[in-house]
Amino acid sequence: MGFAPLDPVLHNQLRLAVVSLLIAVDEADFNHLLDRTGATRGNLSVQLSKLKEAGYVEIIKGYKDNYPNTRCRLTKAGIAAFDAYVRAIKGYLGP
Amino acid sequence: MNSELTPQESLRLIEGMIGQARRSFSRMSFYFLLWGVLLIAAMVATYLLRYNTTGWQHGAPWGVAGVLGGLISAIHGAREGKREQVSNPMDTTIGWLWGSFVITMLLLIAFTVTGRADTTIVVTMLTGLPTFITGQIMRFRPLQLGGIIFWVAGGAMMLLNSALATLVLYCTAMVLGYILPGILLKHHEDGLRAA
Numbered sequence: 001m002g003f004a005p006l007d008p009v010l011h012n013q014l015r016l017a018v019v020s021l022l023i024a025v026d027e028a029d030f031n032h033l034l035d036r037t038g039a040t041r042g043n044l045s046v047q048l049s050k051l052k053e054a055g056y057v058e059i060i061k062g063y064k065d066n067y068p069n070t071r072c073r074l075t076k077a078g079i080a081a082f083d084a085y086v087r088a089i090k091g092y093l094g095p
Numbered sequence: 096m097n098s099e100l101t102p103q104e105s106l107r108l109i110e111g112m113i114g115q116a117r118r119s120f121s122r123m124s125f126y127f128l129l130w131g132v133l134l135i136a137a138m139v140a141t142y143l144l145r146y147n148t149t150g151w152q153h154g155a156p157w158g159v160a161g162v163l164g165g166l167i168s169a170i171h172g173a174r175e176g177k178r179e180q181v182s183n184p185m186d187t188t189i190g191w192l193w194g195s196f197v198i199t200m201l202l203l204i205a206f207t208v209t210g211r212a213d214t215t216i217v218v219t220m221l222t223g224l225p226t227f228i229t230g231q232i233m234r235f236r237p238l239q240l241g242g243i244i245f246w247v248a249g250g251a252m253m254l255l256n257s258a259l260a261t262l263v264l265y266c267t268a269m270v271l272g273y274i275l276p277g278i279l280l281k282h283h284e285d286g287l288r289a290a
Contacts, residue, residue, distance in 0.1 A: 013100055013108065020112035025181050032180035036115055065177060086109065092102035 004088035007081055009054040014039050014047045019056065019074065019082050027060070027073035048072060056081055123189070125171055133160040154204075191231045195224045198246055206253050213252070215261055219268060220249035226272055237279050241272030248272075 010016050017037045022028060034044055051057040056078030060071045074082070100108065140156035148155070202220045227242020229235075248268035252261045 011100060011105070013104075016100065016105060016108055017112050020109045021115065024113045025183050026187065028181045035180075036112070085105075089102045089105050089109075093106065 004084075004091050006088050006092075007085050009050065009056065010081060010085045012047070014043060015051055016085075018044075018047060018051065018072070019078060022057065022072060022074045023079065023082055027071050029064075030070040030072065033072065051078070054078075054081075122175070126168055129167060129171075130164055133164045136160060188228070188232055192228050195227050195242065199224045202246060202249055202253075205250075209253060209256075211253075211256070213261070215265060216249055216252045219245055219252060219265060222268075222272070223249065230276070235276070235280065235283075237276035238272075241276050244268050244272045 010019060014037060017039075018033055021033060021036055030044070030048075033039075033048075034041065037044065039047070048057060048059060052059050054077075055075060058073050058075050060073070062069050062071065137156040137160035141153065144152075144156070199220055203217065206216060206220065223242045223245035225242075226245055227239055230238025230240070230242060245268050248264040252264050255261075255264075
Protein backbone atom coordinates (compact mmCIF):
# COMPACT_ATOMS: atom_id res chain seq x y z
CA MET A 1 0.00 0.00 0.00
CA GLY A 2 1.52 3.38 -1.04
CA PHE A 3 1.54 6.41 1.19
CA ALA A 4 -0.72 9.31 0.29
CA PRO A 5 1.32 12.36 -0.74
CA LEU A 6 1.41 15.14 1.86
CA ASP A 7 0.01 18.50 0.80
CA PRO A 8 3.15 20.68 0.38
CA VAL A 9 1.21 23.80 1.40
CA LEU A 10 0.40 22.29 4.79
CA HIS A 11 3.59 20.29 5.26
CA ASN A 12 5.44 23.24 6.72
CA GLN A 13 5.79 23.89 10.43
CA LEU A 14 4.41 27.43 10.58
CA ARG A 15 1.64 26.97 8.01
CA LEU A 16 0.54 23.75 9.72
CA ALA A 17 0.56 25.49 13.11
CA VAL A 18 -1.61 28.32 11.75
CA VAL A 19 -4.10 25.97 10.12
CA SER A 20 -4.24 23.80 13.28
CA LEU A 21 -5.02 26.90 15.35
CA LEU A 22 -7.68 28.08 12.91
CA ILE A 23 -9.36 24.68 12.61
CA ALA A 24 -10.56 24.93 16.22
CA VAL A 25 -11.94 28.49 16.07
CA ASP A 26 -14.30 30.53 13.89
CA GLU A 27 -11.62 33.13 13.27
CA ALA A 28 -8.53 34.53 14.96
CA ASP A 29 -6.65 37.77 14.56
CA PHE A 30 -3.09 38.16 13.37
CA ASN A 31 -1.71 39.02 16.83
CA HIS A 32 -3.25 35.87 18.31
CA LEU A 33 -1.55 33.73 15.65
CA LEU A 34 1.67 35.62 16.33
CA ASP A 35 1.44 34.91 20.10
CA ARG A 36 0.57 31.24 19.69
CA THR A 37 3.07 30.34 17.01
CA GLY A 38 5.97 32.47 18.25
CA ALA A 39 6.71 33.42 14.64
CA THR A 40 8.00 36.80 13.50
CA ARG A 41 5.53 39.22 11.88
CA GLY A 42 7.27 39.00 8.53
CA ASN A 43 7.37 35.21 8.44
CA LEU A 44 3.76 34.89 9.56
CA SER A 45 2.65 37.36 6.88
CA VAL A 46 4.50 35.42 4.18
CA GLN A 47 3.07 32.07 5.28
CA LEU A 48 -0.46 33.49 5.56
CA SER A 49 -0.12 34.82 2.02
CA LYS A 50 0.85 31.33 0.81
CA LEU A 51 -2.17 29.84 2.59
CA LYS A 52 -4.36 32.52 1.04
CA GLU A 53 -2.93 31.85 -2.43
CA ALA A 54 -3.76 28.16 -1.98
CA GLY A 55 -7.32 29.17 -1.11
CA TYR A 56 -7.04 27.68 2.40
CA VAL A 57 -7.33 30.87 4.44
CA GLU A 58 -9.47 33.95 4.12
CA ILE A 59 -7.85 37.15 5.37
CA ILE A 60 -10.19 39.91 6.49
CA LYS A 61 -8.66 43.35 6.95
CA GLY A 62 -10.52 45.83 9.10
CA TYR A 63 -10.22 48.16 12.07
CA LYS A 64 -10.49 47.54 15.79
CA ASP A 65 -10.48 50.54 18.15
CA ASN A 66 -9.31 52.71 15.23
CA TYR A 67 -6.25 50.49 14.61
CA PRO A 68 -5.82 48.21 11.58
CA ASN A 69 -6.83 44.65 12.43
CA THR A 70 -6.31 41.51 10.39
CA ARG A 71 -8.48 38.48 11.04
CA CYS A 72 -8.00 35.04 9.51
CA ARG A 73 -10.35 32.15 9.01
CA LEU A 74 -10.14 28.79 7.26
CA THR A 75 -12.07 28.37 4.04
CA LYS A 76 -13.98 25.17 3.19
CA ALA A 77 -11.05 24.20 0.94
CA GLY A 78 -8.70 24.76 3.89
CA ILE A 79 -10.79 22.54 6.18
CA ALA A 80 -10.90 19.80 3.51
CA ALA A 81 -7.14 20.07 2.91
CA PHE A 82 -6.43 19.85 6.65
CA ASP A 83 -8.71 16.83 6.94
CA ALA A 84 -6.92 15.11 4.03
CA TYR A 85 -3.51 16.01 5.51
CA VAL A 86 -4.38 14.50 8.91
CA ARG A 87 -5.63 11.32 7.23
CA ALA A 88 -2.43 11.09 5.17
CA ILE A 89 -0.24 11.64 8.26
CA LYS A 90 -2.11 8.89 10.12
CA GLY A 91 -1.42 6.62 7.13
CA TYR A 92 2.32 7.25 7.56
CA LEU A 93 2.16 6.50 11.26
CA GLY A 94 0.36 3.19 10.74
CA PRO A 95 -2.48 1.61 12.74
CA MET B 96 9.41 27.83 12.66
CA ASN B 97 9.69 26.91 9.02
CA SER B 98 11.44 23.55 8.72
CA GLU B 99 10.11 20.35 7.16
CA LEU B 100 8.38 17.94 9.50
CA THR B 101 8.28 14.23 10.15
CA PRO B 102 4.75 12.75 10.37
CA GLN B 103 5.17 12.37 14.16
CA GLU B 104 6.19 16.02 14.50
CA SER B 105 3.24 17.08 12.33
CA LEU B 106 0.77 15.20 14.49
CA ARG B 107 2.31 16.54 17.71
CA LEU B 108 2.18 20.09 16.34
CA ILE B 109 -1.47 19.71 15.27
CA GLU B 110 -2.51 18.33 18.67
CA GLY B 111 -0.61 21.06 20.52
CA MET B 112 -2.10 23.90 18.49
CA ILE B 113 -5.66 22.57 18.62
CA GLY B 114 -5.27 22.13 22.39
CA GLN B 115 -4.15 25.77 22.70
CA ALA B 116 -7.00 27.02 20.53
CA ARG B 117 -9.57 25.14 22.59
CA ARG B 118 -8.32 26.80 25.75
CA SER B 119 -9.01 30.26 24.26
CA PHE B 120 -12.40 30.66 25.95
CA SER B 121 -13.74 34.00 27.03
CA ARG B 122 -13.71 34.69 30.73
CA MET B 123 -17.15 33.76 32.02
CA SER B 124 -16.60 34.16 35.78
CA PHE B 125 -17.67 37.83 35.72
CA TYR B 126 -21.19 36.99 34.55
CA PHE B 127 -21.76 34.22 37.10
CA LEU B 128 -20.53 36.45 39.93
CA LEU B 129 -22.58 39.45 38.77
CA TRP B 130 -25.82 37.54 38.23
CA GLY B 131 -25.35 35.43 41.38
CA VAL B 132 -25.08 38.55 43.56
CA LEU B 133 -27.91 40.41 41.77
CA LEU B 134 -30.37 37.52 41.88
CA ILE B 135 -29.69 36.77 45.58
CA ALA B 136 -30.30 40.49 46.28
CA ALA B 137 -33.56 40.36 44.26
CA MET B 138 -34.72 37.25 46.14
CA VAL B 139 -33.92 38.77 49.55
CA ALA B 140 -35.66 42.05 48.55
CA THR B 141 -38.74 40.12 47.39
CA TYR B 142 -38.84 38.28 50.72
CA LEU B 143 -38.37 41.42 52.83
CA LEU B 144 -40.99 43.38 50.86
CA ARG B 145 -43.53 40.56 50.70
CA TYR B 146 -46.05 42.28 53.01
CA ASN B 147 -45.44 45.79 51.63
CA THR B 148 -46.00 45.11 47.96
CA THR B 149 -48.97 44.14 45.84
CA GLY B 150 -49.46 42.92 42.28
CA TRP B 151 -46.68 43.90 39.89
CA GLN B 152 -44.63 45.36 42.76
CA HIS B 153 -43.78 41.78 43.82
CA GLY B 154 -41.74 41.46 40.66
CA ALA B 155 -40.05 44.86 40.91
CA PRO B 156 -36.77 43.60 42.53
CA TRP B 157 -36.45 41.00 39.74
CA GLY B 158 -37.10 43.64 37.11
CA VAL B 159 -34.48 45.98 38.62
CA ALA B 160 -31.97 43.11 38.90
CA GLY B 161 -32.70 42.02 35.32
CA VAL B 162 -32.31 45.49 33.80
CA LEU B 163 -29.20 46.28 35.89
CA GLY B 164 -27.61 42.89 35.16
CA GLY B 165 -28.48 43.12 31.48
CA LEU B 166 -26.93 46.60 31.15
CA ILE B 167 -23.75 45.72 33.05
CA SER B 168 -23.39 42.42 31.14
CA ALA B 169 -23.87 44.18 27.79
CA ILE B 170 -21.29 46.88 28.59
CA HIS B 171 -18.80 44.31 29.95
CA GLY B 172 -19.42 41.98 26.99
CA ALA B 173 -18.87 44.78 24.47
CA ARG B 174 -15.58 45.76 26.14
CA GLU B 175 -14.38 42.16 26.35
CA GLY B 176 -15.42 41.57 22.73
CA LYS B 177 -13.16 44.41 21.59
CA ARG B 178 -10.21 42.81 23.38
CA GLU B 179 -10.87 39.26 22.15
CA GLN B 180 -8.40 38.04 19.57
CA VAL B 181 -10.27 34.83 18.78
CA SER B 182 -13.83 34.02 17.87
CA ASN B 183 -14.40 30.61 19.39
CA PRO B 184 -17.38 28.45 18.31
CA MET B 185 -17.91 27.35 21.92
CA ASP B 186 -18.19 30.99 23.08
CA THR B 187 -20.71 31.66 20.34
CA THR B 188 -22.80 28.63 21.33
CA ILE B 189 -22.69 29.57 25.03
CA GLY B 190 -23.87 33.07 24.08
CA TRP B 191 -26.78 31.68 22.05
CA LEU B 192 -27.67 29.25 24.87
CA TRP B 193 -28.03 32.06 27.39
CA GLY B 194 -29.80 34.28 24.86
CA SER B 195 -32.32 31.48 24.24
CA PHE B 196 -32.74 31.02 27.97
CA VAL B 197 -33.56 34.72 28.37
CA ILE B 198 -36.15 34.57 25.55
CA THR B 199 -37.78 31.45 27.06
CA MET B 200 -37.72 32.93 30.55
CA LEU B 201 -39.32 36.22 29.44
CA LEU B 202 -42.06 34.31 27.59
CA LEU B 203 -42.72 32.16 30.66
CA ILE B 204 -42.79 35.21 32.94
CA ALA B 205 -45.32 36.86 30.59
CA PHE B 206 -47.34 33.65 30.65
CA THR B 207 -47.38 33.25 34.43
CA VAL B 208 -48.56 36.87 34.76
CA THR B 209 -51.72 35.86 32.87
CA GLY B 210 -52.42 33.43 35.74
CA ARG B 211 -53.33 30.54 33.46
CA ALA B 212 -51.93 27.04 33.78
CA ASP B 213 -51.69 25.43 30.36
CA THR B 214 -48.95 22.84 30.14
CA THR B 215 -49.06 22.82 26.32
CA ILE B 216 -48.09 26.48 26.17
CA VAL B 217 -45.26 26.05 28.68
CA VAL B 218 -43.91 23.00 26.84
CA THR B 219 -44.14 24.76 23.46
CA MET B 220 -42.15 27.73 24.79
CA LEU B 221 -39.57 25.44 26.40
CA THR B 222 -39.23 23.40 23.19
CA GLY B 223 -37.92 26.50 21.44
CA LEU B 224 -34.75 26.51 23.53
CA PRO B 225 -33.20 23.08 22.76
CA THR B 226 -34.44 23.23 19.16
CA PHE B 227 -32.78 26.59 18.54
CA ILE B 228 -29.54 25.58 20.31
CA THR B 229 -29.35 22.26 18.43
CA GLY B 230 -29.66 24.22 15.18
CA GLN B 231 -26.93 26.60 16.36
CA ILE B 232 -24.54 23.78 17.32
CA MET B 233 -25.22 21.90 14.08
CA ARG B 234 -25.13 25.18 12.11
CA PHE B 235 -28.43 24.07 10.58
CA ARG B 236 -30.64 27.07 9.92
CA PRO B 237 -34.00 25.21 9.59
CA LEU B 238 -33.68 24.02 13.19
CA GLN B 239 -32.72 27.51 14.37
CA LEU B 240 -35.84 28.84 12.64
CA GLY B 241 -37.77 25.92 14.18
CA GLY B 242 -36.77 27.10 17.66
CA ILE B 243 -37.96 30.63 16.87
CA ILE B 244 -41.25 29.20 15.53
CA PHE B 245 -41.85 27.38 18.85
CA TRP B 246 -41.29 30.61 20.78
CA VAL B 247 -43.59 32.57 18.48
CA ALA B 248 -46.25 29.81 18.60
CA GLY B 249 -46.07 29.72 22.42
CA GLY B 250 -46.47 33.52 22.56
CA ALA B 251 -49.40 33.41 20.11
CA MET B 252 -51.13 30.62 22.11
CA MET B 253 -50.80 32.77 25.22
CA LEU B 254 -52.31 35.82 23.51
CA LEU B 255 -55.12 34.00 21.67
CA ASN B 256 -56.16 31.88 24.66
CA SER B 257 -58.31 29.42 22.71
CA ALA B 258 -58.22 25.61 22.56
CA LEU B 259 -58.59 25.61 18.77
CA ALA B 260 -55.82 28.19 18.33
CA THR B 261 -53.55 26.13 20.62
CA LEU B 262 -54.25 23.01 18.55
CA VAL B 263 -53.54 24.74 15.22
CA LEU B 264 -50.47 26.59 16.49
CA TYR B 265 -49.00 23.52 18.21
CA CYS B 266 -49.39 21.34 15.10
CA THR B 267 -48.06 24.10 12.82
CA ALA B 268 -45.05 24.62 15.11
CA MET B 269 -44.36 20.88 15.13
CA VAL B 270 -44.55 20.65 11.33
CA LEU B 271 -42.32 23.72 10.80
CA GLY B 272 -40.07 23.21 13.82
CA TYR B 273 -39.51 19.44 13.87
CA ILE B 274 -40.90 17.65 10.82
CA LEU B 275 -39.68 19.99 8.07
CA PRO B 276 -36.15 20.36 9.52
CA GLY B 277 -36.19 16.57 10.10
CA ILE B 278 -36.96 15.92 6.42
CA LEU B 279 -34.27 18.40 5.30
CA LEU B 280 -31.79 16.81 7.73
CA LYS B 281 -32.61 13.34 6.42
CA HIS B 282 -31.93 14.47 2.83
CA HIS B 283 -28.65 16.00 4.00
CA GLU B 284 -27.64 12.81 5.89
CA ASP B 285 -28.61 10.59 2.94
CA GLY B 286 -26.53 12.83 0.67
CA LEU B 287 -23.52 12.51 2.98
CA ARG B 288 -23.91 8.73 3.15
CA ALA B 289 -24.11 8.46 -0.65
CA ALA B 290 -20.99 10.64 -1.13
